[in-house]
Amino acid sequence: MTPKTLVASLFAGLLLVATAARADEIQVAVAANFTAPFNKIAPDFEKETGHKLVASFGSTGKFYAQIKNGAPFEVLLAADDETPAKLVKENAAVAGSPYSYAIGKLVLWSAKPGVVDDKGAVLKGGAFERIAIADPKLAPYGAAGVEAMKKLGVYDAVAPKLVTGETIAQAYQFVASGNAQLGFVALSQVLKDGKIDGSAWIVPADLYTTIRQDAVLLNAGKDKAGPVALLKYLQGAKAQAVIKSFGYELAK
Template sequence: MIPKTFVASLLAGLMLVATAARADEIPVAVAANFTAPFNKIAAEFEKETGHKVIASFGSTGKFYAQIRNGAPFEVLLAADDETPAKLVKEGAGVSGSPFSYAIGKLVLWSAKPGVVDDKGAVLKGGAFERIAIADPKLAPYGAAGVEVMKKLGVYDALTPKVVTGETIAQVYQFVASGNAQLGFVALSQVLKDGKVEGSAWIVPADLYTTIRQDVVLLTPGKDKAGPVALLKYLQGAKAQAVIKAYGYAPAK
């Protein structure tokens, strides 16, 4: 007689094989500011669904160019809402799929305590050698930083001190390494256990255009279960709790 435990193990194994056969590998392009929360979300998503996420992180502008040139991404988590809409209009994204997964928050940050005050007055004082921003042509957070400086009337004076990173992740490295004394980054990048490391000014939302971050299902993933499941998971309570914990405002 075959032991019941053996049968149970065999059935469980067969179920795992069946699940693996149905599982997708999902190439996902993710805006650099969303690296940490996405890694956490993806890990839980993989555990719950069996699908495998293959994530690439970078600037939204560069991902747009790559997708238009045939890069086989199946999902794009952008740092804006314009790029997903444009991809849908151009036939590279699935109509009706985009939605906002987070509202980004911009901060002026220094790795050192006491450098950035809580009103951003350091920008007008100008007592620093370099300020880093992401390329405003490619990165929405970089464009937001330029917008803030212009609204405060300091852009022209600070232009000679600006160093530009290809992505907001590179901007973070410039500031963390001390190559730039301060820079505009996403709150999610500098928030650790609910507190900001170094010194920072959380920029008031009325000083820059709302950074509404949208996700879009791309045409290579439209008939696959994995990409669709990932979009659904992003809307769920578990993913949204992670997003909130990393300093993003809930999407409305």
């Protein structure tokens, strides 16, 4: 039995024991990079299931701290696979429930055309005053940006110009507003209708550790139909089509 089949079997079993007599209001913690896809998926999920989603968007590291401090989240859509695994190990999430809902892609982006070339040589040229990045201690995309710069051998030269946002959403805002000329963000944030506004370099996957984004059922949601239904829905064809449209890869 494959890991995906095991997850499906687990969700099927949980659905049988969950209380399905009423619609649930599901508390979901969503990694900031997944904001746009989630907001597109949410209305269809609510319409098809009758459950209501109450989503919070932020950094995975901050969500981890909040969950450990008793925040009533029932589902976590993380920006990595380490945090969900850690929560399971620490008995804060349901064993066997984590699965990869998306594989993220890192992009070096500027809101202005002509700033970022298609090979990322701008990093070595240094013709910019500020470069935005999400906090690498809290945000996996920030950590990926640092890793890429180190592999390219430019980190020490670029470090004094770094502007750090708490989340990847804040890093995006720094660039979008012009407070930073360029920055490392998620492809999903800048890809609209298959096109990227401004200028961008999709960072080669071999320059950073694969951003495998895992979903996990938290203890607060383990006996409820809604949270389980959401995790199952995200594996369906309709949700996966939306996820792919924002530039993510799907886990195999």
